[in-house]
Amino acid sequence: MDGLRLIAAHFSLPAAARLWHLWGAAFSYWSPAMSRDTTIALIRRYLEAFNAKSSEDMLACLSDDVAHDINQGEREIGKEKFRWFNAKMTRHYDEELGDIAIMVDDSGNRAAAEFTVRGTYLSTDEGLPEANGQHYSLPAGIFFEIDDDLISRVTMSYNLTDWTAQVKAG
DSSP: OOHHHHHHTTSOHHHHHHHHHHHGGGGGGGSOOOOHHHHHHHHHHHHHHHHTTOHHHHHTTEEEEEEEEOTTSOEEESHHHHHHHHHHHHHHEEEEEEEEEEEEOTTSSEEEEEEEEEEEEOSOOTTSOOOSSOEEEEEEEEEEEEETTEEEEEEEEEOHHHHHHHHHHO
């Protein structure tokens, strides 16, 4: 539990916010943070593993109970579900991330990466247009939460309407 949530559990929200503003640094030991540089290195390692198509190296960056928020889908919990999701994605898509910008908050506990996804639609994914090797390129992003030096949340965001239009256009 981070320091602000710990304070908010015992005080009203306005009082907790005032206390955090005045004494936040004193409460930081309740939420050990990674340094910004360490978090940047972790996120970079994860994204490099994606581009290398190394699911095992991606999984090594994740906590066992990682929360994975699938774009326009459900939240899945755990490395095994993440492994299954990656295998499914590999069957249907060949993607590479470029133009990567990594941003990290001061605590090192939250991060985001913005990038361009360049890919090929290899085989038809259920509920989506038919695949025949179409190429696509679109902006996307991932939000991350970091706990105990590992990624504990991955929230993917991209414009499915844009992707669908590109794939339908061939």
